Amino acid sequence: MCAYRDEDPRLHDLKTKIRVVPNFPKPGIMFQDITTLLLDPKAFKNTIDMFVERYKGKNISVVAGIEARGFIFGSPIALAIGAKFVPMRKPKKLPGKVISQEYILEYGRDCLELHVGAVEHGERALVVDDLIATGGTLCAAMDLLERVGAEVVECACVIELPELKGRERLNGKPLYVLVECFECCQ
């Protein structure tokens, strides 16, 4: 089940464009597939527009997108609000000198990396991903930005899974989402 955040009519259309794929990547998970949203140019544009309307004129100079679906939303947002786009990547993808942040997965650990020098001290930043579940990845991204002295203004996601309490994990950082989904994990 999905709920709207408010009465913006564009949100209803967005909700219907997200495809649920049962039992991916493993049994019990109802995967929220945003690729079907990307197939509708108007709905994809509306999604970007809603973020751009929120962040334009707020002196944000960095949009950090989390590999790889965060690149799809983050890069158009960055272009539209006049910010730089900074990819946050899995290990060994970025070619230059990096700083790394480990984070916990359900089983095991993973790691996000950021290029040294991409973000400067005092810059105001957004973190963008398609979905927030437990918040582990977003936390790692925020940690990286704060380690280089940036101010994380907000985390922005298309979808939130509120039952996984990712919002609480963000250490008080604001989270803005367009769509909430319940009963996505059984």
Add this chain to the structure above:
Amino acid sequence: MTPDINKLNQNKTPTLCSISSLLLFPNTSVSEGNTKANHLFLFFSFSQHLAMFAEENGLRGDPRLQAISQAIRVVPHFPKQGIMFQDITTLLLDHKAFKDTVDIFVDRYRDMHISVVAGIEARGFMFGPAIALGIGAKFVPLRKPRKLPGEVISEKYALEYGTDCLELHVGAVQPGERAIVIDDLVATGGTLSAGVKLLERVGAEVVECACVIGVPEVKGQCRLIGKPLYVLVEPRQADKCC
């Protein structure tokens, strides 16, 4: 329109092309010369159609191209010794140059009735979506195996050592749709070729492939399957500083 090479070869009258090819290959008869000339003509016309650099195709002297080139960072010996890696992340940090990159592609494709922009994971995801939004097309990610959650079709392609694989969601692209394929850089063309094949397998018409950077060798020897390739800049040499 591809000339009928058999018809051309039967022509025994020397043409301007065949005279030039006789100069290049002196020990040939006129009809052999015609054959060689026709092959040369097709080679040049194909290679000119196959690989177009922006500077030679409508954007000569455009200052945006120089700024785009200079915004790209060269990282020596990544991912291994001898490779001068073309790092576009520094281009993404330069808002004007990044916007200009996207605008050049949008201007090119806006009126070509393109309904699909396919971006190759992952750096194709940094340029493709904005291009898709700019021309009103859908964005279709072409991904490494097991990333796409729904039913997929797969296409293998050769690496220097071994093979890799690209996947496309079934149903994302309809037969007859006109598509472009986007990546940050083209070298051998193997990955782009796999992307083209996936789209053609579902009945799409791939109009062109587009990359920010293309090695000069693509002009002559890229393995793209006869699709035009549009490239903004050549790779940079290593930066002299530090």
